[in-house]
Amino acid sequence: xxxxxxQGDATQPIIEGNKIIVHICNDVGGWGKGFVMAIxxxxxxxxxxxxxxxxxxSNFELGSVRFVKVENDLWIANxxxxxxxxxxxxxxPPIRYEAIEKGIDEVxxxxxxxxxxxxxxxxxxxxxxxxxxKIEPILxxxxxxxxxxxxxxxxx
Numbered sequence: 001x002x003x004x005x006x007q008g009d010a011t012q013p014i015i016e017g018n019k020i021i022v023h024i025c026n027d028v029g030g031w032g033k034g035f036v037m038a039i040x041x042x043x044x045x046x047x048x049x050x051x052x053x054x055x056x057x058s059n060f061e062l063g064s065v066r067f068v069k070v071e072n073d074l075w076i077a078n079x080x081x082x083x084x085x086x087x088x089x090x091x092x093p094p095i096r097y098e099a100i101e102k103g104i105d106e107v108x109x110x111x112x113x114x115x116x117x118x119x120x121x122x123x124x125x126x127x128x129x130x131x132x133x134k135i136e137p138i139l140x141x142x143x144x145x146x147x148x149x150x151x152x153x154x155x156x
Contacts, residue, residue, distance in 0.1 A: 003139055003150050010121045010153035011038050018073045018116035022107055024081040024123050026094060027062055029054040034127045043070040050078050063102030067110055077110070079103035082128040093129025100124055100135060104142045117149035 082094035124130035
């Protein structure tokens with residue numbers, strides 16, 4: 001099994017059955033740029049859930065995930081995978097690969113529970129400043145090795 005790379009909109013998975021859309025959130029309560037805008041355009045619940053989670057601070061930390069059911073067979077995985085929203089004083093980007101790994105492990109557990117496929121844009125590689133060559137092996141180690149159908153969408 002391999003990661004399936006497709007051209008298209010990650011908010012509109014085309015595989016039948018249960019699906020999880022994964023995206024990366026920050027740990028400072030910021031929602032308003034990047035892929036979250038496409039999510040918010042289609043569903044209001046993931047953003048509302050993120051804000052409530054941030055306000056509660058209950059397990060709102062790097063590597064944590066909240067799953068939000070938005071359709072009968074579709075969940076959004078809000079993964080806290082970036083620290084703050086800008087590079088630090090040393091020029092390091094906000095991405096935290098260890099947090100992505102921990103979050104993807106939780107996604108794996110949920111995908112097995114739901115018998116779901118997993119869909120995403122190139123997570124962590126936009127505003128978070130990550131490198132795909134570091135993210136892709138995480139997906140291979142957790143999702144692909146466990147035979148979870150995984151699609152990465154590159155928007156046209």
